[in-house]
Amino acid sequence: MKHQILGSQVKTWQPQFSDEGCARDASILKASAAIGRSCETIPLGTGRPSPEFYPWKSIGTEKSPLGRAVGNADDGSAATETHKRATGAYDFGELLGYGPAAGSPELLTFFKEHVELIHNPPYEAWETCLTCGSTSALEILLRLLCNRGDWIVTEAFTYSGTIEASRPLGLKLLGVEMDDEGMMPEDLDLKLSTWDPSQGRKPSVLYTIPCGHNPTGITQPTHRREAIYEVARSHDLCIIEDDPYFFLHLDGDQLAGSDLNQAKQDPIQNYLAALPTSYLSLDLDGRVVRLETASKILAPGLRCGWMTACHEVVARFLNHTEFSTTEPSGPSQLMMYQLLGEQWGHKGLLLWLIQLSSKYSQRLNILAEACRLHLPSELCSWVIPSKGMFLWIRLRASNLTIDHIQRERNGKTDVVSTLENMIYVNARNKGVQINKGSWFAVAGDSQGDICFRLTYAAAPEEALDMAAQKIAESIRECIM
Amino acid sequence: MKHQILGSQVKTWQPQFSDEGCARDASILKASAAIGRSCETIPLGTGRPSPEFYPWKSIGTEKSPLGRAVGNADDGSAATETHKRATGAYDFGELLGYGPAAGSPELLTFFKEHVELIHNPPYEAWETCLTCGSTSALEILLRLLCNRGDWIVTEAFTYSGTIEASRPLGLKLLGVEMDDEGMMPEDLDLKLSTWDPSQGRKPSVLYTIPCGHNPTGITQPTHRREAIYEVARSHDLCIIEDDPYFFLHLDGDQLAGSDLNQAKQDPIQNYLAALPTSYLSLDLDGRVVRLETASKILAPGLRCGWMTACHEVVARFLNHTEFSTTEPSGPSQLMMYQLLGEQWGHKGLLLWLIQLSSKYSQRLNILAEACRLHLPSELCSWVIPSKGMFLWIRLRASNLTIDHIQRERNGKTDVVSTLENMIYVNARNKGVQINKGSWFAVAGDSQGDICFRLTYAAAPEEALDMAAQKIAESIRECIM
DSSP states (O other), X not given: OOOOOTTOOOOOXXXXXXXXXXXXXXXXXXXXXXXXXXXXXXXXXXXXXXXXXXXXXEEEEEEOHHHHTOOOTTXXXXXXXXXXXXXXTOOHHHHHSOOOTTOOHHHHHHHHHHHHHHTOOSSTXXXXXXXXXXXXXXXXXXXXXXXXXXXXXXXXXXXXXXXXXXXXXTOEEEEEOEETTEEOHHHHHHHHHTOOGGGSSOOOEEEEOOSSOTTTOOOOOHHHHHHHHHHHHXXXXXXXXXXXXXXXXXTHHHHSOSOGGGOXXXXXXXXXXXXXXXXXXXOTTSOEEEEEESTTTTOGGGOOEEEEEEHHHHHHHHHHHHTTTOSSOHHHHHHHIIIIIIIIHXXXXXXXXXXXXXXHHHHHHHHHHHHHHHSOTTTEEOOOOSBSSEEEEEEOGGGOOHHHHHHOOSOOSOHHHHHHHHHHHHHHXXXXXXXXXXXXXXXXXXXXXXXXXXESSSSXXXXXXXXXXXXXXXXXXXHO | OOOOOTTOXXXXXXXXXXXXXXXXXXXXXXXXXXXXXTTTOEEOSSOOOOGGGSSEEEEEEEEOHHHHTOOOTTOOHHHHBOOXXXXXXXXXXXXXXXXXXXXXXXXXXXXXXXHHHHTOOSSTTEEEEEESOHHHHHHHXXXXXXXXXXXXXXXXXXXXXXXXXXXXXXXXXXXXXXXXXXXXXXXXXXXXXXXXXXXXXXXXXXXXXXXXXXXXXXXOOHHXXXXXXXXXXXXXXXXXXXXXXXXXXXXXXXXXXXXXXXXXXXXXXXXXXXXXXXXXXXXXXXXXXXXXXXXXXTOGGGOOEXXXXXXXXXXXXXXXXXXXXXXXXXXXXXXXXXXXXXXXXXXXXXXXXXXXXXXXXXXXXXXXXXXXXXXXXXXXXXXXXXXXXEEEEEEOGGGOOHHHHHHOOSOOSOHHHHHHHHHHHHHHHTTEEOEEGGGGBTTSSOTTOEEEEEXXXXXXXXGHHHHHHHHHHHHHHXXX
16 A cells, blocks of 8 residues: 655656745744754844743643543553643633634633723724734735735834745835834835835835834834824825834833732832833724734743734734634633633733833843943944843944955955854854844845844843853954 | 724725735635524534544643742632643743744654654655644645646535635636546546646646545545546646545444453554555655644644645745744644653554544434435435545435426526525524535536535534434425
C-alpha cells in the first residue's frame, strides 16, 4: 500500500504561486529573533513579554468519561485525572465546539463592558468582537478595506510587521512625517491634499499606533489626536488604531501601591486618569477601527484580542473570520474568562495593569539609566517613553565624521545603512539582540539617522546594564 | 474627556470596502445552524461533533506569582488557586509566548511521527506543520496558489465552506462529475483536456475530500485515487487533500473491543488496515497538500490542525502564517500535547480513534435504520457511508409527478429548488435541522435531484428516529 521511492523528483512549485504567494517572505523580526535565541543572546529585539509577566503558571485538564476509557498500558488513570474544577456558568462543551466568530458570549460581554468603561465611544452603533490577535485582525482589515495597488497612510516609521503584511497584498505605504508628538497632521493633510492620482487611488485608510508607538515609543497627546482626527474627517479617511501598549503606562511606580491586595480607590482612579484619550473615544462618526490585544497585557500565546468599530465593519470582519480563523481558540477564551470574568472582574484587571505597568517602568528605568551611563552622549539621543515597550536610540548621522565614512567597507554609497548594519552585527556578535531602525522605515531607510529599537520587555532585569555596555562598545567600534 | 453624542451621523463604509470586502457574506451553514439552535431543533445540519465526543471535560489554571498578587477583595486566594500540575518537559512560559508558526517543537514532533506512521509519504522532502484548523489553512493555501479570476477544480458537490471561501477571493470552481466512487477521473481529464482558454487560466489546483466526502459521504477507493493522481500528473495539477474524516471509520463496531483498556494488538492492526490510502501516501512527486484537523477527532474549539506538503509549500505557508494567524493557540497546543504526547502516545490516539469510530458507527446505524423505516422508499435513496459524518439523501426528480410541479407556488420554473426549499423549511418548522443539497452544489443546483445532507454527529442518539420521521413527513407533505 505504501511506496518508498528515494530520490524521486519533486515537483517545482514556483510557477504555481500567486502574486501574493510569490511575495510571501519570512518575517524579518522573527528571523532575527531566531538567530538571537540560538546563542544565549540578551534579547532587546522583538517585543516579547517576559514569561514572568504572564498571570498564569500552569494549566491542567480533566478527561471526559469517553477520554478516560482510552489509554495505553503505561498510562495509569492517576496521570490522566489531573484536575477537577467547576467551570461555573461557563459551558466547557460549548467552548470546545464551534463557537461564534465574535467570541463566546460571556467573554465578549466582558470586553464590551471593558470598552465602554475605558473608551465610552461617542456614537451608538459601535460593536466589539474578539479577534485571533491584532496581527490576524489587521490582515483581515487590510483585505476588507484595500484592493491590490491601494495606498495606506502610516507614520514614517511603523511596526515592521505591518510593512511586511502589506507588501504581499500589493499595498503601498505612505509614511507621514513625525515629530516628538508622533504623526504630524500638517504633513498628513499636505500629502492628501496634493495627492497625485497618477500614483493610484487616493488613500482612504490611516494606520496609526498612537501609544508607545512601535518603534519610536512616542505617545500622541490628545490635542495631536484631535488634529489628526479632523484631517481624517476632511479627507474621509478611516483610522485603524492599533493600540497594544495603551495600558502599559510607564509612570507605574507612582501609581501602584506597595500592596495591591489592599487596593484603595486612588490607584485605580489615578491610573484611569493617566490613560490617553483613544481615537475610539474621539470617534464621532464611526470611522475608527480600534485593535486591542491580550498579547502585551496577558500572554501572546493566547492568540486573542478584541476589536471595536461600527456595525458595518464588524459584520464583514466576522463574515471573513468564518472562512479563515473561524474564532479564537476555545481553551484561550476559557482561560481568559476564568481569569477576567470569574476571578478578577474589571477592577482586578485594572489592578493587574497597574502592577504590570509598574514592572515595565522598573525595567525601563534600569535600561534608560544604563543607556545614560554607557552610550556615547555625543552621538546618541533618545526620549524616555511614557508608554509601551520600546526605547528608540537615534545616532545623528550629521555627527559622523568622514572617518566613519571611509571605514565603510564595500564601496556602497549608503553609509547610513552600512553603519547601521555594522553596529547591529557587532552587537549581535557581542551577544545583544537589537532591532535596526530601517526595518521600521516605511520609505526603506531611516532618513539620514541611524536608529535602533531596544525593548526592555524580554530580557532579565539584571542583563539590561550589560546589554547597554555592549551596545555602546558596538557603536564605538564602528564609528569612533 | 469622553463625549456622548447620541444620534450622531455614522460614516457609510460601503464605498470603502475592497472587492473582497464587498463579497464577504455570512456563512450559510452557520446562519442555518443559528436558526436551528434558537428553537430546540434536532440538529442534523452542521457537522458539529457532540460534546460527549471530546476527550476533555474541564480545564483549570494556576496563577503565576505575579497573577496571584492581584485580585479584588471578593476574590479569595482559594478561588484563584485551582490546580497544580507539573507540565513535564513542556515549557508553559514558551507556550504562552510567541511561538513558532509551525507549532511548538514537541507537538510538531508528535504529528510528524503520526504522519510518517500513517501515511509514510513516498518522497523525502515532505514537511508537516501545525495549522489553525483546516478552514484557516485552506484560506491561506488558496491565496498562495491562486490569483483572482483563477479556477480551481473540485467535486461537483463539495463542502459549502469551500465554495463560500473561494468566492470573495475571486476564484471560480469547476465541478467534476461524481459516481459512487467519487470524482470521476475521465471527466476530470476531459474538462482539462478541452479547456477553453477564453474562460481563464487553465486550472492548476484540484481540491478534493476523499474520505466520507462532504456532503455525499463517499470514500474514494484506492484505484480511484490512483487514477485521479495520474490525471493530476498529466495536467500538472497540485492536489489539496482535505481529509477531516479519514479516521472516522464506520465499521467501528467490528473493530473496537468491548474493553479498550485491555487493548490487544488486533484492533489496532485491523483499524490501520482499514484506513484508506491517502493521496499523500501515493504522492511520488510532492504535488499533494494534505490537510488534517483536530476538529472532528478531538475538539473543534482547539482551532488546530496539521498540514503535510513539500518544503516549498510549507515554507510559504508559514511565512503567510506569521502575518496572519501567527500560530495556533498556546493553550490549545498544550492541551493536545498533554493528551497526545504525555498521556496517550500514538497507540493511545489510535485506540481513541477506534472508540470514536465505534460511537459514530452506532449513531449512523440508528439514523440509517430510522431512514429505512420512515423515508418514502419510492422517492428517496441513499448509500450507507463507510467514513465520516454524513448521510446524503437523494430524491429522484424523475419520480416527481406533474402534481408536485403544479403544487409549486410562485411560478418559478425551477421546480427542483422550490421543492428543496419547501422540504427544508417544512422540516425546520417541525423541529429538524437538515442541510439543502444545493448549498453544496458547485454549479449552484443539484443537477435535477433534490438532495439533503444529514449528520448523525451532533444530535442525541435518542432523537435520530424522531428526526427521520419528521423528515419523512416533510417530504410527503411537499411531494405526495
